[in-house]
Amino acid sequence: MSTPVRLAVVGAGSRGTNYARLAADVGAVVVAVAEPDPVRRELFAAEFSLSPEAVFVTWEDLVVAPRSADAVVIATQDRGHTAPAVAFAHAGFDILLEKPIAPTEGEATQIVEAVEATGVIMAVGHVMRYSDYTRALKELLRAGAIGKIVSVEHLEPIGWWHFAHSYVRGNWRREETSSSMLMAKSSHDLDWLSYIVGRPVRRVSSFGGLYWFRPENKPAKAANRCVDCPLQKTCAYSATQIYEGFLEDPSYRVWPLGVLTPNPTAETVRNALETGPYGACVYNGQNDVADHQVVNLEFDDGSTAAFTAVAFTQLEFRKTRIFGTEGSIDGDGQNLTILDFATGRTRILDTMPAGGASAADGHGGADGRLVEAFLHAVAARDGSGLSPARESLESHQLVWAAERARERGEVVTL
Known part of the structure; x- marks a missing residue:
């Protein structure tokens, strides 16, 4: 970009830091940060060579400070x-907002209305839309490679250790303090299905719940903390096996190890497992979000999609x-394998993603593509290459409809 976009970051955790690094890699300049945790704040400031006056404890301090950035990552x-997104929109900042927009429909609507009223550009972190894989698939469908879409099967294999990390031990373990699993993990997927099919959803049903990570499934000999547990060498969810094993691979430094401790070493990770939530037994009952869920969608033309999110898999695409x-x-x-009914022939299109499926790998390059699209939109003052804020809100409404359907045992009509 000819004139570098100046970027502020609110929240210097793994996602905020990752977006900042990706932006800097393509020419943006990270000029400010707001982060309440002093260690994370100092590490971020050092990495991006921020002066003391560009480092803030709260987003409230940043939004009223003399303007130094064109855009902000929240x-x-x-x-x-909700509060920072609305405030930065009214202050005239373009916004890259990590998904979900917000856990409730009222809050999410408030953010979207603020963006629309002020005319700022906003991208929601639905990174799946921006991958080379998705772009290739969407082009095949636009070109009529398989005629009209009748039905879709879509699987989100969360990964057994990833689920334990984020949804049993981690920040998204309880709905009252975060959101439902479907919103936190799979708002991506319902947004993606809406985009791929390209039609409005008419009806939604859903089933699922918390099947396994419950106190009644705790082995008799298990301790409350993995470092004290006689089963830690054989348990699939052993925190010592999972996290100490990741120390051997630097790609896991930002995520998931960087979530346990800002500066992951053998000593700091061990201390986190001895004292923090990531060393707790997964059967202690600290969590309440679903570990498996199916969502069925009926589109306005009668076509359908069946989506499954499940913890008990490898972490993969x-x-x-x-x-x-x-x-x-x-x-x-x-790979996309295309079968043509008329000829009986198949062909394979390799989209060559950059890295694996996890956040540590940038979701196969999708994180980077989102950041590039956002920075281009800010520099060109043209958000047409981004998913519109209102469209992102509509895909969130599918999540809320699915949760109503699951909780009430009914089919929800939109």
Whole structure:
């Protein structure tokens, strides 16, 4: 970009730091940070060579300070999105907002209305839309490669240790302090399905719940903390096995190890496991969000989609099968296998994602593509290459509809 975009970051955790690094890699300048944790704040300031006057404890201090940034990344916890997003919109900042927009419909609507009223550019962190894989798939569908879409199967394999990290031990373990699992983890997926199919959803049903990570499933000999547990060498969810094993691979430094401690070493990780939530037994009952869920969507033309999110898998790319009137497409996050019914022939398109499926790998390059699209929009003053804020809100409404359907045992009509 000819004139570098100046970027402020609110929330210097793993997502905020990752977005900042990706932005700096493509020419943006990180000029300010707001972060209440002193260690994370100082590490971020040092990495991006920020002067003391550009380092703030709270976002409230940053938004009223003399203007130094064109745009802001908001990567606070889910329930901390609304106030800063509305304030920065009214202050004229373009916004990259980590998903979800907000846990409740009222809060999310408030943010979108503030963005629309002020005319600022906002991108929601639905990174799946921006990957090379998604772009290639969308182009195939636009070109009529399989005729009209009739049905879609889509799987989100969360990964057993990832689920334990984020949704049993981590920040998203309880709905009252964060959001539902479907919102926190899979607002991505319902947004993506809406985008891929390209039609409004008419009806939603959903089933699922917390199946396994419950006190009644705790082994008789298990301790309350993994460092004290006689089963820590054999338990699939052993925190010592999971996190101390990650110390050998630097790609896990920012995530998940950086969530346990700002400066991951053998000593600091061990201390976190001895004293913090990430060393607790997964069967202690500290969590209440679903560990498996299915969502069924009926679109306005009668086509359907079936989505499954499940903890009990490897952490890998989403799996998708799209069934059309003239062919089908099987996708695994990298390869798209296209079958043409008329000829009986198949062809394989390799989209070559950059890295693996986890946050440590930038979601196969999708994080970087989102950041690039956002920075281009800010520099060009043209948000047409981004998912519109109102469209992101509409895909969130699918999540709230699915949760109503699951909780009430009914089909929800939109």
